[in-house]
Amino acid sequence: MKFLKVILLFFLFQLGLIGYAEAQTPRADSLLNVAQTAKVDSLKIQSYIDLGNEFMGSDVNRADSYLDEALRLATVSSDSIRLALVYNTKGRLFAQQGKLQEAMQMFEVALSQFRLNGDKTGEANVLSNLGSIYFRMGNNQKALEHHYQSLKISEEIGNTLRIATSYNNIGTVYQQAEATMDDALASYKKALEGFTKIDNQPGMATVAMNIGEIYFLESKYDSAIQYHELALGLCDGTLDATFPLTQLGEIHGLQDKFNIAFGYHRRALDIAEKLDAKYEVAQCLIGYAKTLKRQGDIDGTISALEKAKDIAMEIDAKSELLNAYMVLSEMYALKGDFKTAYLYELEVKKVSDEISKSSTEQMIQQLQFDFELSRKQAEIELLQKDTELKNAAVFNQRIIIFTALGGLVLFIAISIFLFRNNLSKQKANSLLQAQRDEIREQREKVESAFDQLKSAQAQLIQSEKMASLGELTAGIAHEIRNPLNFVNNFSEVSNELIVEVQEEREKPIEIRNEKLIEDILGDIKENLSKISHHGKRADAIVQGMLQHSRTSTGEKAMTDINALAAEYLRLSYHGMQAKDNAFNVQSKSYFDPNLPKIKVIPQDIGRVFLNIINNAFQACVNYKPEVGEGDNGKPEDIYLPTVTVKTSLVKSAAGGLLAQVAIADNGPGIPESIKDKIFQPFFTTKPTGQGTGLGLSLSYDIIKAHGGEISVDSTVGKGTVFTLSLPVV
Numbered sequence: 001m002k003f004l005k006v007i008l009l010f011f012l013f014q015l016g017l018i019g020y021a022e023a024q025t026p027r028a029d030s031l032l033n034v035a036q037t038a039k040v041d042s043l044k045i046q047s048y049i050d051l052g053n054e055f056m057g058s059d060v061n062r063a064d065s066y067l068d069e070a071l072r073l074a075t076v077s078s079d080s081i082r083l084a085l086v087y088n089t090k091g092r093l094f095a096q097q098g099k100l101q102e103a104m105q106m107f108e109v110a111l112s113q114f115r116l117n118g119d120k121t122g123e124a125n126v127l128s129n130l131g132s133i134y135f136r137m138g139n140n141q142k143a144l145e146h147h148y149q150s151l152k153i154s155e156e157i158g159n160t161l162r163i164a165t166s167y168n169n170i171g172t173v174y175q176q177a178e179a180t181m182d183d184a185l186a187s188y189k190k191a192l193e194g195f196t197k198i199d200n201q202p203g204m205a206t207v208a209m210n211i212g213e214i215y216f217l218e219s220k221y222d223s224a225i226q227y228h229e230l231a232l233g234l235c236d237g238t239l240d241a242t243f244p245l246t247q248l249g250e251i252h253g254l255q256d257k258f259n260i261a262f263g264y265h266r267r268a269l270d271i272a273e274k275l276d277a278k279y280e281v282a283q284c285l286i287g288y289a290k291t292l293k294r295q296g297d298i299d300g301t302i303s304a305l306e307k308a309k310d311i312a313m314e315i316d317a318k319s320e321l322l323n324a325y326m327v328l329s330e331m332y333a334l335k336g337d338f339k340t341a342y343l344y345e346l347e348v349k350k351v352s353d354e355i356s357k358s359s360t361e362q363m364i365q366q367l368q369f370d371f372e373l374s375r376k377q378a379e380i381e382l383l384q385k386d387t388e389l390k391n392a393a394v395f396n397q398r399i400i401i402f403t404a405l406g407g408l409v410l411f412i413a414i415s416i417f418l419f420r421n422n423l424s425k426q427k428a429n430s431l432l433q434a435q436r437d438e439i440r441e442q443r444e445k446v447e448s449a450f451d452q453l454k455s456a457q458a459q460l461i462q463s464e465k466m467a468s469l470g471e472l473t474a475g476i477a478h479e480i481r482n483p484l485n486f487v488n489n490f491s492e493v494s495n496e497l498i499v500e501v502q503e504e505r506e507k508p509i510e511i512r513n514e515k516l517i518e519d520i521l522g523d524i525k526e527n528l529s530k531i532s533h534h535g536k537r538a539d540a541i542v543q544g545m546l547q548h549s550r551t552s553t554g555e556k557a558m559t560d561i562n563a564l565a566a567e568y569l570r571l572s573y574h575g576m577q578a579k580d581n582a583f584n585v586q587s588k589s590y591f592d593p594n595l596p597k598i599k600v601i602p603q604d605i606g607r608v609f610l611n612i613i614n615n616a617f618q619a620c621v622n623y624k625p626e627v628g629e630g631d632n633g634k635p636e637d638i639y640l641p642t643v644t645v646k647t648s649l650v651k652s653a654a655g656g657l658l659a660q661v662a663i664a665d666n667g668p669g670i671p672e673s674i675k676d677k678i679f680q681p682f683f684t685t686k687p688t689g690q691g692t693g694l695g696l697s698l699s700y701d702i703i704k705a706h707g708g709e710i711s712v713d714s715t716v717g718k719g720t721v722f723t724l725s726l727p728v729v
Contacts, residue, residue, distance in 0.1 A: 164194025253291030619667030
């Protein structure tokens with residue numbers, strides 16, 4: 001279960017709201033009265049800002065109207081202090097509505113105003129808000145930059161609350177990657193120390209949950225229990241308590257302490273249902289279902305997940321819906337209802353695609369926003385230059401006026417000076433207009449190119465997906481065909497034997513050959529045994545294909561690299577055969593029996609194997625060496641196209657162990673001129689329409705994400721070797 005990081009938005013949605021949550025209606029009436037009767041503009045503006053905060057959580061439209069009025073008054077009165085506050089509050093309102101780009105624009109303006117006023121606390125606050133927005137948009141690098149800037153300012157002014165909040169925000173971003181989990185834990189502990197120092201119990205509770213979650217993910221259950229119980233003691237009875245209660249239930253379930261586990265799950269569900277918090281109810285049900293699954297209660301698990309699924313669909317909680325579908329598919333399969341299990345497997349694929357599409361669209365929106373922001377900054381700079389030119393003209397005119405007072409003797413000289421100055425100004429204006437036209441034309445070209453790039457990118461990614469799917473399908477079909485042929489053949493023979501038995505039994509007892517009947521029945525029994533054997537073999541193939549071809553959950557598992565490489569070598573080989581009857585490339589494999597299982601995402605590593613092995617087969621099958629370029633310098637007619645997969649356990653330069661997979665072919669090789677480009681996105685040497693240029697780029701990203709390395713060694717006319725190195729933990 002993924003914990004919603006409430007503390008990330010602590011300052012984004014709650015700083016300045018302390019004391020506003022209670023008695024909203026009387027306070028709103030009081031604030032409205034002040035806003036309508038106050039004689040001092042600053043008091044009137046502040047009242048409208050406070051009204052915007054008051055209705056932010058209950059009536060968005062009303063809050064927006066009050067903030068617009070505050071913005072109008074602050075602009076008219078040139079109140080830069082409250083102008084910064086208005087923009088910051090409007091940014092929080094947009095962020096609450098999920099309008100992240102609009103929120104970011106408001107925060108950028110607020111940041112410049114706070115800096116103009118020298119307000120360090122406001123600057124640190126807005127930087128934290130911007131970091132939270134970038135985090136929600138999936139840009140973790142930008143999020144960290146802003147949170148560290150906020151931390152630096154908070155430390156300069158000695159604001160302990162802001163320092164603790166920044167450390168927690170930094171920890172939340174680090175927690176998104178397994179490689180930086182230790183950094184996340186260190187940041188959280190600094191945050192807990194800060195909140196404890198000022199006795200801020202909501203902050204202490206949230207950070208304790210974050211630390212407990214990390215220890216839970218690392219299977220350090222004693223430490224996880226310690227911190228979750230600390231959090232529970234600080235927030236028991238509130239909505240925040242549902243997370244530590246649910247995770248404590250999961251931990252005790254993993255330790256087979258089911259009575260204690262179900263007690264925690266019931267408490268969590270009671271709180272979530274009492275507060276009508278549907279998102280938390282869905283999360284609590286999923287945690288409860290995991291414990292039921294651990295206990296072996298299949299029907300109970302299905303019942304809990306069906307409820308969680310319905311709630312997740314109602315509130316459009318895709319992550320929870322994906323988790324529910326995945327476990328439901330597994331449970332129905334264990335129950336023997338394979339049709340329902342298959343339907344839920346399809347739903348898993350559908351929701352995963354929706355999440356992926358949403359993430360891609362969000363990234364494109366962010367790129368577009370960055371582009372728009374850069375363009376507006378360029379326009380602002382252009383306007384500033386225009387203002388500077390106008391100011392220069394005014395200054396020159398003043399000089400002329402004062403000089404003219406010196407006497408009529410300088411009249412001619414002054415006239416000439418004015419003429420030249422006017423001519424210079426006309427030239428400057430003409431140049432400025434030309435620059436504006438050029439900028440507008442370039443902007444239109446960039447926008448057009450950007451739209452074309454998005455369209456081409458989407459088409460290429462879809463093409464890559466469909467190509468991989470076709471190759472997998474062909475391989476799976478070939479794998480299953482052999483056992484099915486055995487089943488069909490033995491079935492036909494058994495039918496013929498049964499006919500013989502029937503014919504023999506129709507004969508009179510005196511001439512009936514009972515031994516023949518007994519022999520035939522023995523043959524039938526043996527055939528049925530073979531049918532059963534090959535049926536189970538086909539079933540095992542299907543189960544293996546389902547396991548390794550389903551959409552990646554992003555979760556690592558201990559994986560036998562030898563078995564995974566062998567499986568995808570076989571799939572690729574059969575896929576090539578299915579597409580080309582004339583395919584004649586031999587495959588070889590050498591697997592190190594001492595290679596241990598390693599922790600990887602098997603679906604992702606399988607895609608890497610499939611992509612590189614497919615490339616190796618295609619290189620060999622399309623290669624026609626000249627005489628003298630065959631194996632061992634022999635003529636072309638004895639050239640044997642070969643693809644070899646070899647695994648080994650080696651030591652890294654740092655002294656650690658690496659699982660190494662070498663995929664070699666004796667094809668044409670890769671020229672030195674393009675060797676440095678093969679991992680670039682959209683680079684391909686295949687004919688138009690036969691390759692997207694994304695395969696090796698995606699493979700490179702997957703191996704890097706696992707902390708590994710991918711290298712290529714190639715000689716033209718001899719062949720190519722791709723070497724994948726993955727750390728053994």
